[in-house]
Amino acid sequence: MFQVDLNCDLGESFGTYKIGNDEAIMPHISSANIACGFHAGDPLTMEKTILMALQHGVAIGAHPGYPDLVGFGRRNMQIAPEEVKAIVKFQVAALKGMTEAHGGKLQHVKPHGALYNQAAKDPRLAEAIAQAIAAIDDRIIFVGLANSEMQQVAIKYQLQFASEVFADRAYTNEGHLVPRSMDGAVIHDVQQCKSRVLDMVVQSKATSIDNETISIQADTICIHGDNPAAIELAKELRQHLEMNQIAIKALQ
Numbered sequence: 001m002f003q004v005d006l007n008c009d010l011g012e013s014f015g016t017y018k019i020g021n022d023e024a025i026m027p028h029i030s031s032a033n034i035a036c037g038f039h040a041g042d043p044l045t046m047e048k049t050i051l052m053a054l055q056h057g058v059a060i061g062a063h064p065g066y067p068d069l070v071g072f073g074r075r076n077m078q079i080a081p082e083e084v085k086a087i088v089k090f091q092v093a094a095l096k097g098m099t100e101a102h103g104g105k106l107q108h109v110k111p112h113g114a115l116y117n118q119a120a121k122d123p124r125l126a127e128a129i130a131q132a133i134a135a136i137d138d139r140i141i142f143v144g145l146a147n148s149e150m151q152q153v154a155i156k157y158q159l160q161f162a163s164e165v166f167a168d169r170a171y172t173n174e175g176h177l178v179p180r181s182m183d184g185a186v187i188h189d190v191q192q193c194k195s196r197v198l199d200m201v202v203q204s205k206a207t208s209i210d211n212e213t214i215s216i217q218a219d220t221i222c223i224h225g226d227n228p229a230a231i232e233l234a235k236e237l238r239q240h241l242e243m244n245q246i247a248i249k250a251l252q
Helices: 022-028 043-056 081-101 113-121 123-136 149-156 190-203 230-243
Strands: 002-010 031-035 059-063 106-109 141-145 161-166 205-207 213-215 220-224 246-248
Touching: 002 022, 002 059, 002 190, 002 230, 022 043, 022 230, 031 043, 031 106, 043 059, 043 081, 059 081, 081 106, 081 123, 113 123, 113 141, 113 149, 123 141, 123 149, 141 149, 149 161, 190 205, 190 220, 190 230, 190 246, 220 230, 230 246
Parallel strands: 002 031, 002 220, 002 246, 031 059, 059 106, 106 141, 141 161, 161 220
Antiparallel strands: 205 213
């Protein structure tokens, strides 16, 4: 029987600004990537999201990003690897400490946005993230893009790596995510998402935006919490996978 983790980026509200509907999506996922205050989130939001995840039995992960609240962490930045290592340590340590204060455990680290996309291609950034994780706790799972530089450095630092695929994002022929600036980068059709995910989990393949078949390993599936269709997608995707004898379980 197949099994896969279903994760969602949450805790992205900030002060009086509300993004997504964490309460509604939490019952349908197995892991939560919680923003750590640099690209989104704030201490109260972080704590509220941690408590919500614990209440629902959802595994907790840190979602560190660039220091870019205005751009929601989706703007490429030119930051030296040493600084990247420091900002990732800062964010992961904060969320880990808050989680443990409530009796929980930090399961994984998944970089956010531009940091994630740049580290997928730049081994120096990927290595900085891996070094930060290993320095805090080498038992933490490194979640990153399938077939990316992040996977290679995780092996180097003997970190467990979880290969992530995206239900609602298009892929290039090389297996990278299509930039959000391009038409078709975000997929809003729930039926299309369900079909794509089933192929990725069962057959380890995906269809690129140019209709090319690419090989891909699906350990965990991401749904973006700021996608207007996130709640419907999470609910229907879970039902679809379970109907096809695929168990939804957090990473181990």
